Amino acid sequence: xxxxxxxxxxxxxxxxxxxxxxxxxxxxxxxxxxxxxxxxxxxxxxxxxxxxxxxxxxxxxxxxxxxxxxxxxxxxxxxxxxxxxxxxxxxxxxxxxxxxxxxxxxxxxxxxxxxxxxxxxxxxxxxxxxxxxxxxxxxxxxxxxxxxxxxxxxxxxxxxxxxxxxxxxxxxxxxxxxxxxxxxxxxxxxxxxxxxxxxxxxxxxxxxxxxxxxxxxxxxxxxxxxxxxxxxxxxxxxxxxxxxxxxxxxxxxxxxxxxxxxxxxxxxxxxxxxxxxxxxxxxxxxxxxxxxxxxxxxxxxxxxxxxxxxxxxxxxxxxxxxxxxxxxxxxxxxxxxxxxxxxxxxxxxxxxxxxxxxxxxxxxxxxxxxxxxxxxxxxxxxxxxxxxxxxxxxxxxxxxxxxxxxxxxxxxxxxxxxxxxxxxxxxxxxxxxxxxxxxxxxxxxxxxxxxxxxxxxxxxxxxxxxxxxxxx
Numbered sequence: 001x002x003x004x005x006x007x008x009x010x011x012x013x014x015x016x017x018x019x020x021x022x023x024x025x026x027x028x029x030x031x032x033x034x035x036x037x038x039x040x041x042x043x044x045x046x047x048x049x050x051x052x053x054x055x056x057x058x059x060x061x062x063x064x065x066x067x068x069x070x071x072x073x074x075x076x077x078x079x080x081x082x083x084x085x086x087x088x089x090x091x092x093x094x095x096x097x098x099x100x101x102x103x104x105x106x107x108x109x110x111x112x113x114x115x116x117x118x119x120x121x122x123x124x125x126x127x128x129x130x131x132x133x134x135x136x137x138x139x140x141x142x143x144x145x146x147x148x149x150x151x152x153x154x155x156x157x158x159x160x161x162x163x164x165x166x167x168x169x170x171x172x173x174x175x176x177x178x179x180x181x182x183x184x185x186x187x188x189x190x191x192x193x194x195x196x197x198x199x200x201x202x203x204x205x206x207x208x209x210x211x212x213x214x215x216x217x218x219x220x221x222x223x224x225x226x227x228x229x230x231x232x233x234x235x236x237x238x239x240x241x242x243x244x245x246x247x248x249x250x251x252x253x254x255x256x257x258x259x260x261x262x263x264x265x266x267x268x269x270x271x272x273x274x275x276x277x278x279x280x281x282x283x284x285x286x287x288x289x290x291x292x293x294x295x296x297x298x299x300x301x302x303x304x305x306x307x308x309x310x311x312x313x314x315x316x317x318x319x320x321x322x323x324x325x326x327x328x329x330x331x332x333x334x335x336x337x338x339x340x341x342x343x344x345x346x347x348x349x350x351x352x353x354x355x356x357x358x359x360x361x362x363x364x365x366x367x368x369x370x371x372x373x374x375x376x377x378x379x380x381x382x383x384x385x386x387x388x389x390x391x392x393x394x395x396x397x398x399x400x401x402x403x404x405x406x407x408x409x410x411x412x413x414x415x416x417x418x419x420x421x422x423x424x425x426x427x428x429x430x431x432x433x434x435x436x437x438x439x440x441x442x443x444x445x446x447x448x449x450x451x452x453x454x455x456x457x458x459x460x461x462x463x464x465x466x467x468x469x470x471x472x
Contacts, residue, residue, distance in 0.1 A: 004032065004039055005047050013429055015050055019058035020065070027067055027078055038068065038076040064433065065423055066406035079410070110453040111443035113418040115252070115394045116314035118373075118442040120365040125358045126313060126349065133348050145344045148174065148332075155351035156320030159359070160306045162284070163291045167304065167322035173331045174347050175319040176339045178282050178307040182206045182245065183213070184335035185303045185321065189276050190215055190242045197241040198427035199227055201434060203252050203280065206245055207427035217428040220244075226251055226258035229265035236273040243276040248294060250283035253425045253438040254396050255387045260292060267297035277302040285311045286367060286391040300324050303331070308350060310393070311363040318350030366442075367391045373441040373450050380454035384461055386439075393442035399435045400461060408437055411460055417453045 006022035008015055026032035039047070041055045048055070059076055062068045070076045134141060153169035160167055175181040183206065190196065192214030198207050199222045207217050218239040221231040227246060235241060246266065248258040258266075270277050279294040279302050295304035307319035323331050336342070353359040370393045377388065377395055385398040399408055409421035422434035439457065444450040 004036075005044070008048060008050075014054075014431065016054045016057035016061065017429060017431070019048075019050075019055065020061040023058065023062045024065065024067055032078045034078055036078045038078070040075060060404075061433070064404040064406040064421075066410040066421070069407070108416065109413070110417045110449060110456075112412075112439050112441065112453055112457075113420045114443040115392075115438075115440040116309055116442055117312055117362075117366045118369045118393065119445070120362065120369050122313050122362045122365075125353070125362065126316065129349055129352050129356070129358070130345070133345060133352070137344070137348065140344045140348075143344075145342050145347065148342075148347075149351075151355060152347050152351045155354040156306075156322070159285075159308075159354050160281075160304060160320055160322050162289070162293075165291065165293050165296050165304075167295070171323045171325060171328050173321045173323060173328050173335065174342060174350070175307075175321060175335050176342055176346070177309060177317040177319040178280060178305045179205060179209075179319075180335060180339050181303075181305045181307070181319050181321045182278055182280065183209050184331055184338055185276075185278055185305075186210050186215065186243065187213060187338055188327075188330050188334035194243075195239045195241040197232065197235055197239070197244040197275070199246075199251070200427065200430045200432050201254060201422065201425040202245065202247065202427050204425050204427050206280075219428055219430060221432075222251075222254070222256065224254075224256060226254075226256040226262060227266065229262055229269060232266060233269045233273075236269060236275060240273070241275055243278060244270060245278045245280065246294065247280045247283070249281055249289045250287060250389060250392055252283060253394070253420070253422075253436075255389050255392065255394075257289065257389075260290075263292060263294055264297055267294055267302075270301060271298055275301070279304045281306045282310050283392060285363065286370070287389070295322060303327075308353070308359065311366055312353060312359050313362070316350055316353070317346050318353070370442065373447060376447060376451050376454060377439070377441060380451065380458050381461070384458075394438055394440040397437050397439050397457075399437065403435065403461075405435055405437055408460065412437075412457060415456045415460065417456050419457075 004026065006019060008018045023032065041059060042052055045052045045055045059068065063070060067079060068076050069079050150169065152174045153172040156172040156174055157167050157169045175184065186196065193216065195216045195218040196210050197218045197220050200219050211217060218235050218241045220235050221228055226248060232244065248263055250257060277294050277298060281304060285306055293304060295302040301324060304322040305319065308316050321331055370391055373393065374388060384400065387396040399405065405421040406423060409419055412419050420438045422436050441450055444453060
């Protein structure tokens, strides 16, 4: 289809981004069918009245997103979209809240696209506690949740505490996981049309959910040490965000840990510009970070979030918010209106796991399993560059030349391994290109399958580009 000419008057942002979006829309609408040849870059540049560099950047971005492939001397062609499996199968996120991606995947593929707590036999303790709850509270299980027992907040206070941070039970709101907690805060303290600040790469499902609620996204640049205070202040001055979503400890997906000085600077900037803070500390439960937390530096404006999905069991959906003083009721109402209410069984189960000590024991076993699998990663991928952290079930893998993030993801999928490319974590349209993928290690059923999947990834890193048509 060499006569395809897109309309770049639609959309916003740089022309190369608009062109890449038009390519994606054309593929989704069927205008650009599987195997269709895109116009030669020079021809399209002439027809559109843009530079050759604009078209080249757009084609490169489309390749990175796994939309097209290039064949030397032949041109650029539309790739086939993988068909959905008509049979019910495991979600691509294996219970992660990253599983708001409702894609179904063919059976037999190895899931390296999830970071939930590994299976270490916690089902036995969960089953026992569920039986006890059924015995002790038969009527509550058969009705809507009409009360919030004090021990639910006590459990959250105990689980979220760390170092000098000791949130009072009076400021704790139990939630249906950390994702629901973040959305409840966004709905409660911002209004449609408000801007919310996110890092370019982050847990993007919160940003996408915020967009559905009518909030606008403002992107803040980061580096290897996390969010950059000067960039946050620049965005505050120019975009006036009402809220910042941040992961200072073990940021997802980059594993950055924000130094104490940066945290203090972020807190001070937020105070100066009257910006609310969401501090997602979900992965922080896997490490002993010395702090201080944003909730300690700016307690009057920070909503501190934590839960059980990464360190105990994702299916329990246990989560808590430590709110600024006097904001607990407001957040609880927003959470109920958005989620439909907190199931008694899950809230009671989460509380009993924590207060009985079972959650702490399970966390220790999960950390041990995570570290055993990380040892497999270091052995299998020795010589390649990646970022990892003790206790954490994923790495941030730097792809060697000439791999692009999207094409590596597609190549791995064709070999039976599901991973997440950089685009999965983009909070909005970003002009930054990240030649990385995130590899989660907790979802494969055992260490043998983990090692097998890592072997496939290693072969692709070493030799895959020679047999995969990802180059122009």
